[in-house]
Amino acid sequence: MTTALATATPATIASSTQVLAQRLGTLRPQVAIVLGSGWGAVADQVQDAIDVPYADLPAFPRLGVAGHAGLLRAGRIGGRDVLVLAGRKHAYETGEADGMKGVIRTLAAFGVTLLIQTNAAGSADPVMRPGELMLISDHLNLVQRSPLFGDSGNDRFVDMNNAYDAELRRQARAAADAQGLVLHEGVYAWFIGPHFETPAEIRMVQRLGAQAVGMSTVPETILARHAGLKVLALSLFTNMAAGIDDQPLSHAHTLAIAKAGEAHAVKLMQVLLASLQP
Numbered sequence: 001m002t003t004a005l006a007t008a009t010p011a012t013i014a015s016s017t018q019v020l021a022q023r024l025g026t027l028r029p030q031v032a033i034v035l036g037s038g039w040g041a042v043a044d045q046v047q048d049a050i051d052v053p054y055a056d057l058p059a060f061p062r063l064g065v066a067g068h069a070g071l072l073r074a075g076r077i078g079g080r081d082v083l084v085l086a087g088r089k090h091a092y093e094t095g096e097a098d099g100m101k102g103v104i105r106t107l108a109a110f111g112v113t114l115l116i117q118t119n120a121a122g123s124a125d126p127v128m129r130p131g132e133l134m135l136i137s138d139h140l141n142l143v144q145r146s147p148l149f150g151d152s153g154n155d156r157f158v159d160m161n162n163a164y165d166a167e168l169r170r171q172a173r174a175a176a177d178a179q180g181l182v183l184h185e186g187v188y189a190w191f192i193g194p195h196f197e198t199p200a201e202i203r204m205v206q207r208l209g210a211q212a213v214g215m216s217t218v219p220e221t222i223l224a225r226h227a228g229l230k231v232l233a234l235s236l237f238t239n240m241a242a243g244i245d246d247q248p249l250s251h252a253h254t255l256a257i258a259k260a261g262e263a264h265a266v267k268l269m270q271v272l273l274a275s276l277q278p
């Protein structure tokens with residue numbers, strides 16, 4: 001059994017939910033936000049913050065990547081109660097897609113109904129540029145792994161139609177438009193990484209109809225839909241994908257451009273939280 005599987009059991013999920021209830025008092029946010037690279041400053045926007053380290057939540061993963069701290073922060077952004085999750089376990093760390101299983105199931109047990117996911121991504125579409133944002137309309141699970149491997153029961157056969165809620169996307173586009181924020185929309189193709197794609201792989205996903213490529217998000221969307229949560233997901237482009245321009249790809253470059261796009265990302269998140277009606 002892998003560490004991730006061992007972490008997310010009904011018992012650890014129940015005790016994580018209890019810890020949250022003890023630490024947060026009467027606060028019961030319905031919206032949770034998973035922060036990816038470039039989105040870390042969203043955590044600084046939280047008012048009346050209560051912090052709970054992942055280490056205090058037995059169903060939560062232990063993290064190891066630079067730039068991804070493991071912290072749950074509860075409070076308010078844009079007048080709305082939120083749980084902000086700084087740090088995700090990626091499938092490229094272990095080869096397993098279920099690293100966030102305990103997180104998503106704890107959120108569901110705690111009463112969360114909407115998961116807003118964020119990530120850094122490469123753009124496979126020449127009109128979508130580094131520093132710009134994209135609403136994910138759908139995904140390609142190219143990795144063909146599921147965080148539900150090993151689960152039993154009929155509800156593991158999750159309907160992935162409308163995985164990225166169409167009505168919430170409509171609201172998000174309207175909110176971004178009203179503020180004059182550029183928000184592209186497109187399909188996110190999941191590669192397991194941690195290596196970047198080859199130019200041939202990027203030509204492949206272009207033909208398959210994807211605009212963004214990245215190494216996260218898809219497993220959490222599957223887990224969230226399985227748990228009955230709605231999902232909204234946003235990519236911050238940190239680079240043109242392999243072969244599109246002459247830029248060499250590196251994690252340092254991803255983090256540097258993510259930092260530059262951060263203000264834009266924070267603004268969009270504030271606008272969304274002030275206006276979405278999940």
Ligand code: HPA
Nearest residue numbers: 120121122213214215241
């Ligand atoms: N590919 C995969 N993941 C990424 C990229 C990319 O080009 N940029 C940021 N995350």
